[in-house]
Amino acid sequence: MGKKKLLKKLQDFFDADQREKERHVGDIKRILKKLKEKERKLQKDFEVCGAGGQSEELKQELDIVYAQRMKGVKIVKEIKGKDKDKDKA
């Protein structure tokens, strides 16, 4: 491992803010993963159930989960974007 990389790792290790940020991103990624699994399950149920009241409810739930996932992705991008700006600075 290069000295620079090692220094950065040491810096991150001692940097509480950075650790917190990484934990935060990790949390959101875990939630996004679960949302993705939920979306897959809902999609399967939607394809199976056919037309009717239940399919409308499933479609709505799918849209909600998708919106939540997109929001989560945006938040992760924003956090990582701020990180990159900090590194560049």
Add this chain to the structure above:
Amino acid sequence: MLKKILLPTIFILLAYALWLSPDFNQIAAGVAIFLFGMLSLEQGFQSFTGGTLENILRVSTDKLWKSLSFGAISTTLMQSSSLVTVITISFLSVGILDLAAGIGIIFGANLGTTTGAWLIAGFGLKVNIAAYAMPMLVLGILLVFQKSKVLKGLGAILAGMGFLFLGISYMKEGFETFRETIDLAQYALTGIKGLLIFTLIGIAATVVMQSSHATMVLIITALSVQQITYENALALAIGSNVGTTITAIIGAMSASVEGKRLAGAHLLFNVITGVIALLMINQFIHFVDLIAEAVNIGASDYTLKLAIFHTLFNLVGVVIMLPFIGRMVTFLERVLKGESTKVDQPKYLNDSAMAFPDTLVLAVRQETVRLYQHASHIILKTIGLSPSSVFSEQDLQQLVVQSRKITAYDVDAAYERSVKGIYSAIIAYISQASFTWEMLQSGSLYWLREASRHIVEAIKDTKHLQKNLLKMRFSSNHFVKEEYEKIRYQIADLLRQLELFRIQAETEGEEIGLLSFDVFKVKLKEQDLQMNASIDALIREHKIKPEEGTSLINDSSYMYEIKKHLVDMAETVFIIQQQKTTESERELVLDDGELMKVMQSDN
């Protein structure tokens, strides 16, 4: 059933008697004016009961002699035991007074009510009472038209007394003229037969007029013109004392269990006192004569002697029954069981849980779940549904249709009994914890406190909704009824869904629970839009009046708020997760704008 037959029967008999005899008209009018005077007096005193009387009641009933004195003095001043009884029942129902203190007040009220006889016999009949009545009425009515609540109250009291005096005057004159037509004294009965029959007549008269005061006035005025004999008057007085409890019993049939217990105590006291008076009538007559002699009341002043008798047998009753109050309480609580009169206390909030942040949060969460369960019961009962049926698998639409006849549910009493104590304890507990909590837990406690507030707000909004829900029962417009059924259905459906969610969250453990509530929120918004669209259409198509439409709009708004508060509460309380994960999930919860976008994309 009894109430339904009684009124038309009395109406018919009275109408016939009024048509038959013009003299009876005057007596009956006198009674009516007297009763109106009593109503006006009660109304007048009620304006002052906002704080003063309740504050006095709180401090003056911790000992038996205090409750007794309070009952006697307040009834003497207000000349109405029913107002004192109503206040006592409300304090009993929220657990601030206990039954023993309530019974003490009733005993005192029975004594206080005998001062009415003194007022009439000692003053009312001895002077030209109508001359006092007229200025009281004029000045009283003038005050009633003032804006100030205090002046209005004083006016009602003054006018009430004026009507009381006027009523007595009419009755007195009525009996004097009546005597020229029919001499009722010829129907006097002696011995035990007379005693029992006139006691029964006294009971019947009091039940009809719903006031022992009015009966006593009739008895005293009739006695003053010798329309009835002294002995028969005594029996009538005993009957009126017993008859007043039947009025209380009929009233208590639709009251809370506390009201029923108090009516039961009232009945026991008055019946036992009446029986003692009947069995020892000769002894009482002898004592009355002794007292009359001692205070220089003439031997033939039967009206004052009647007043002495009335006070004496009630006093004897109080002295005999006082030592048995404790046993009476036990007996009544055993016979008339009901929901606990005590205010519900917290179950999980204890000092040991406060020792650690995690246990502290858990204790508050558990208590908040308990608070929610009480609240959901109150909400469902207010909208006329049985919690056990809603939380079962029965068809909810059918349940709502089958329970169209909503009965009034005392939300305030239920709130005082089942919610306020726990809510206050949660807030106090969290506040205490804030001095010792670690920052890690403070976020959870903030949200739990907010959740408790949401629960209380949901109950308050349900109370607002109740007013029109009860009115709706009598609406002849089925479109209006249908919309209110939708409101009831949607609230019940949400509570059922939330309960299922809560059980699932507890049994299946961690999931992305918080985010699942966005589904509820979208549904809430959609239902709100649909409801408003439906009401608009009904108004536009002239299927409902605009006034009915605005009531529905207001009530659908209350419904929306109730559901929103419940969902906001559930987001915190039903999700058991790690603190940090919940914070991250909260960031992904869709805001209003994002929810609207989802709804629009569906449409």
